[in-house]
Structure formats: C-alpha cells, structure tokens
Amino acid sequence: MFKPKFSLPSEALNRADADVWAVSTRAHELADKGEDVIFLCVGDPNFDTPEPILDYTRARLGVGRTHYSPDAGEPVLRRAIATIESKVSPHPCSADDVVVFPGGTNAIYSVLACLLNPEEEIVIPEPMYIGYVPICDALRLNVKRVACPAEDNFAFDVESIKAAIGDETRVVMINTPVNPTGAMATPEQLRELAAYCRERDVWLVSDEMYSMITFARRHTSLRTAAEHLDNVVVIDGLSKSHAMSGWRLGWAVAQGELVERLAQWAGATMFGCPQFIQEAAAFALEFDGYFVEQMRSAYEKRRELIVERISNMPGLSCYAPDAGMFVMVDVSQVAESGEAFASALLDAERVSVLPGAPFGPSAVNHVRLTLAADEADLRRALDRIEHFVTSDNRQAG
Numbered sequence: 375m376f377k378p379k380f381s382l383p384s385e386a387l388n389r390a391d392a393d394v395w396a397v398s399t400r401a402h403e404l405a406d407k408g409e410d411v412i413f414l415c416v417g418d419p420n421f422d423t424p425e426p427i428l429d430y431t432r433a434r435l436g437v438g439r440t441h442y443s444p445d446a447g448e449p450v451l452r453r454a455i456a457t458i459e460s461k462v463s464p465h466p467c468s469a470d471d472v473v474v475f476p477g478g479t480n481a482i483y484s485v486l487a488c489l490l491n492p493e494e495e496i497v498i499p500e501p502m503y504i505g506y507v508p509i510c511d512a513l514r515l516n517v518k519r520v521a522c523p524a525e526d527n528f529a530f531d532v533e534s535i536k537a538a539i540g541d542e543t544r545v546v547m548i549n550t551p552v553n554p555t556g557a558m559a560t561p562e563q564l565r566e567l568a569a570y571c572r573e574r575d576v577w578l579v580s581d582e583m584y585s586m587i588t589f590a591r592r593h594t595s596l597r598t599a600a601e602h603l604d605n606v607v608v609i610d611g612l613s614k615s616h617a618m619s620g621w622r623l624g625w626a627v628a629q630g631e632l633v634e635r636l637a638q639w640a641g642a643t644m645f646g647c648p649q650f651i652q653e654a655a656a657f658a659l660e661f662d663g664y665f666v667e668q669m670r671s672a673y674e675k676r677r678e679l680i681v682e683r684i685s686n687m688p689g690l691s692c693y694a695p696d697a698g699m700f701v702m703v704d705v706s707q708v709a710e711s712g713e714a715f716a717s718a719l720l721d722a723e724r725v726s727v728l729p730g731a732p733f734g735p736s737a738v739n740h741v742r743l744t745l746a747a748d749e750a751d752l753r754r755a756l757d758r759i760e761h762f763v764t765s766d767n768r769q770a771g
C-alpha cells in the first residue's frame with residue numbers, strides 16, 4: 375500500500391493553527407443554515423473594483439493580452455509603480471527596482487524565501503498580520519516576536535525592535551500601517567530602524583499593503599524615510615486600496631542583486647503574472663485617485679461610527695486607528711479573553727468578529743472589527759453588540 379510522505383514545509387502548514395478562524399468558520403456554518411449572521415471578521419474590501427478598471431481590463435483582454443509575461447512583470451506596470459514611488463521619495467526609483475507578484479502574500483513569501491534559510495531568525499512586531507504565520511511556517515523560520523503593548527494602542531516601538539535584533543537575526547519585517555491595529559511608523563522611526571538594521575547587516579522588509587488607507591496622516595514609506603536603500607524592501611499591492619483583492623496583484627521594490635533574485639524566484643515559481651491583470655493594475659495606478667479616495671473616506675466614516683458607538687458601550691473600549699481597515703476593541707472588562715467574547719457574541723447575537731490572540735499575545739484581550747462592511751450592516755451589528763454587553767448573555771463569555 376502507498377505510504378504518503380510529505381515535505382517539511384507542507385507538514386508545517388498542515389500543523390498550522392486552524393483555530394485562528396474557528397469562530398468565523400462556525401459563523402459561516404450558521405449562515406449556511408439560514409441564520410442572519412453579520413460578518414465583521416474579514417479584511418476584504420466590500421466595494422466592487424471601480425468600473426473604469428473593469429472596462430480597461432475587458433479592452434486589454436479584447437486585444438489578446440493573454441500570454442506569458444516577463445518574470446519581473448510587465449514594463450508598463452513596473453514603470454507605473456516606480457513613478458508612484460519616485461513621486462513621494464527623495465530616492466529615485468526605476469522600473470528595474472520593481473518585481474511584480476500575484477498578490478501581497480506571494481510577494482512576502484518570495485521576498486522571505488530569497489532572504490532566509492530554514493531555522494534562521496526573523497524579527498516581527500506583534501500584533502501582526504495573521505498571514506505571516508503560515509508563510510514563516512512554510513519557510514521554517516525562527517520568528518522572534520516583539521510586543522507592541524495594548525496600553526500604548528499597540529504603537530510602533532523602534533527601541534523594542536532594536537533590542538530584539540541579535541547576532542542570529544537576518545531579517546526584520548514590519549507592517550505599516552499595521553493589520554490589525556492601524557498603527558503607523560513615523561518617518562523618523564523608519565529612518566532610525568533602517569539605519570540600525572543596516573549597521574547590523576540585517577534586511578528590513580516593510581509590508582505597506584494599507585499605504586493608501588490612512589486617516590490620521592499620510593503614509594510614509596520605508597523607502598521614502600530610509601537614508602540608504604540597500605538593505606530595504608517595500609511590499610505593496612492593490613488588494614485593499616483599489617478593492618482588487620481577487621485580482622491577485624502585489625509587488626516588491628528593492629535594489630540591486632535582490633531584484634534579480636526576486637525576478638528569478640518569480641520566474642521559477644510563477645513564470646509571470648497575467649498580462650491583462652498587470653496592465654489593468656498599471657491603469658489603476660495611473661488613473662486618477664478618485665475611487666481610492668472615495669473608498670478611503672467611506673472607511674473613515676465607518677471608523678468614526680464604530681469608535682463612537684463602542685466607546686459608549688459599558689465595559690468596551692477602543693481607540694481610533696490611524697489607518698487600515700480595522701478597529702481593535704478591548705473586551706477585558708466583560709470577558710476573560712477576546713476569544714471567549716467572540717464566541718459568546720456569535721452564540722448570542724450572531725455577529726462574527728475575530729479574536730485578537732492569533733495576531734499575537736498583546737492582542738489577547740481584544741477583538742478585531744472590520745471597516746469593510748456596509749454602514750447598514752455595521753449599525754445592525756453595533757446594535758447587537760450593545761445588546762450583548764448590556765444583557766446577561768455576555769456571562770457566557
């Protein structure tokens with residue numbers, strides 16, 4: 375009889391934490407049975423991709439842009455990304471510094487695969503994006519987490535990151551703005567961290583997927599802030615800003631030999647991204663920012679609504695995030711953990727929120743609410759949460 379044997383990376387993924395989505399999986403099961411569940415757990419924009427982008431894509435499909443594409447990406451898209459980078463940064467960026475990937479996730483995976491060997495150390499502040507865990511598991515990396523405490527609204531803390539960098543550290547990966555906390559690194563913090571990492575021969579990778587969804591102030595990219603760029607990689611994409619999550623389009627901006635290696639990696643593992651999607655992405659980036667701004671301002675309105683309502687609910691508290699698509703709610707007064715709260719809330723009120731623990735120990739007493747839900751649903755969900763915390767149901771948590 376055939377005895378299946380699997381690779382270590384796939385074993386690592388197979389062991390990965392299925393509990394992360396336990397509450398939302400249960401929520402989907404309830405919804406499938408016809409229950410009226412409101413989902414506040416996803417980070418997928420609830421807007422359609424803007425119509426002009428769809429029109430342009432149809433046109434490109436119509437002229438046969440359905441063939442193989444260069445490993446590093448279509449020149450027109452690499453140029454569009456470089457132009458955007460050059461507009462905001464004191465450092466010129468050329469198309470040669472850009473490599474295109476099918477989504478931010480793949481860009482992160484490819485960058486880390488080019489920078490680290492199994493068992494090598496990567497430093498990542500937490501709370502961190504849940505998606506980093508399976509990537510680091512698959513690459514069998516040693517993840518050293520740096521706590522950004524809830525008391526400071528999970529603020530970015532350069533000193534703690536610097537203190538965590540040891541002789542074994544090969545890469546520091548940051549996320550600004552942060553999913554789930556909305557924290558943003560300041561230009562000074564980025565400059566300082568980049569310089570320190572460079573001094574220590576450590577790569578600094580910055581995931582900037584929420585760069586265009588900011589509220590408190592404009593985003594500053596690591597590439598804009600850093601004095602030198604040779605140890606710096608920036609990852610971004612269109613999933614969030616342009617409501618193009620299903621198009622799978624992301625990129626990495628780097629320098630020198632790393633760009634060549636990333637292109638080789640992309641060639642070996644993807645053999646290029648779809649032409650028509652890359653051309654649509656170039657169009658989206660060059661197209662005026664009207665739709666991006668409309669979506670951003672809708673998220674901002676929803677942020678205000680959630681913060682206002684939650685702050686007035688007994689036992690719950692939250693802060694207004696500077697950026698991103700989420701609000702973190704502190705439930706420590708009413709439940710023993712975010713997990714207990716999320717589970718009891720689903721049982722009692724059929725609202726699905728994400729427990730904080732999978733994002734890291736600092737978020738264990740929090741739940742994450744998404745801004746990617748329409749206002750009517752948000753209002754209904756907030757009414758239910760209010761009912762939950764003002765009734766006896768919450769005792770279940």
Ligand SMILES: Cc1ncc(COP(=O)(O)O)c(C=O)c1O
Binds near residue numbers: 480623
């Ligand atoms: C911080 C962060 N990085 C990367 C990603 C992945 O982006 P993509 O959907 O383009 O793979 C996400 C998606 O939620 C994210 O929140």
